[in-house]
Amino acid sequence: TRSTRPQRLLGAVQKSATRGDPCSVVNAIDQFCRHTEWAMNVGDEKGCILDSVVSEVNPATVLELGTYCGYSTVRIARLLPPHAKLITLEFNPDFAAIARQVIAWAGMEEKVHLVEGASGEWIPKIKEQFGVKALDLVFLDHWKDQYLPDTKLIEECGLLRKGSVLLADNVIFPGAPQYLEYVRSSQQYESQYFKSHLEYTKVEDGLEKSVFLG
Numbered sequence: 680t681r682s683t684r685p686q687r688l689l690g691a692v693q694k695s696a697t698r699g700d701p702c703s704v705v706n707a708i709d710q711f712c713r714h715t716e717w718a719m720n721v722g723d724e725k726g727c728i729l730d731s732v733v734s735e736v737n738p739a740t741v742l743e744l745g746t747y748c749g750y751s752t753v754r755i756a757r758l759l760p761p762h763a764k765l766i767t768l769e770f771n772p773d774f775a776a777i778a779r780q781v782i783a784w785a786g787m788e789e790k791v792h793l794v795e796g797a798s799g800e801w802i803p804k805i806k807e808q809f810g811v812k813a814l815d816l817v818f819l820d821h822w823k824d825q826y827l828p829d830t831k832l833i834e835e836c837g838l839l840r841k842g843s844v845l846l847a848d849n850v851i852f853p854g855a856p857q858y859l860e861y862v863r864s865s866q867q868y869e870s871q872y873f874k875s876h877l878e879y880t881k882v883e884d885g886l887e888k889s890v891f892l893g
């Protein structure tokens with residue numbers, strides 16, 4: 680039977696990347712998606728913006744919503760200090776199975792907890808399950824109609840502190856209009872749009888960075 684796109688992406692990592700070298704995993708995926716087969720990773724252009732926000736926040740605890748094949752998981756984890764924790768939630772078990780192998784190939788297992796399940800179900804469990812007091816950074820990159828309900832749930836669960844940063848992918852394409860309206864009009868957030876392009880294309884897209892003011 681025909682392989683899946685995530686399986687072909689993992690094959691490219693195992694063929695072209697060096698075990699234990701997260702940068703080579705990121706580069707192998709970008710090379711594959713730009714020259715062989717497009718896939719919905721945040722990509723290299725938006726990835727540089729993600730890198731700058733991660734470096735600025737220097738988070739002890741990160742929550743990623745939407746793992747897919749683990750590209751942004753590895754991209755974030757490679758910048759984290761040794762004892763920092765990245766919790767990444769993935770609803771699709773086939774994606775999760777590939778992501779585990781990509782994360783392992785990059786040697787990032789120690790910093791990453793991949794949880795298979797629905798964000799709405801798991802967000803309320805994060806504090807108790809992972810001993811998390813607050814999230815320093817949340818990267819929203821799952822289904823766009825989930826951005827707003829999950830943000831409200833994260834607030835209600837008391838997972839944000841003054842200065843917590845939300846960074847949302849695809850706010851233009853595919854688009855998250857209700858989320859944008861919320862974070863841009865709320866007195867509780869200071870929002871900023873980083874204009875970029877849809878991964879590996881010339882289509883406009885961007886990241887929205889929103890600082891929680893408490």
Ligand SMILES: Oc1cc(-c2ccc(F)cc2)cc2cccnc12
Nearest residue numbers: 719720721745820821822849852853
């Ligand atoms: O970065 C993303 C891109 C797309 C996408 C799919 C098909 C297109 F034709 C264009 C864009 C979907 C995503 C779904 C979840 C998280 N990120 C996505």
Ligand SMILES: [Mg+2]
Nearest residue numbers: 721820848849
């Ligand atoms: Mg995305």
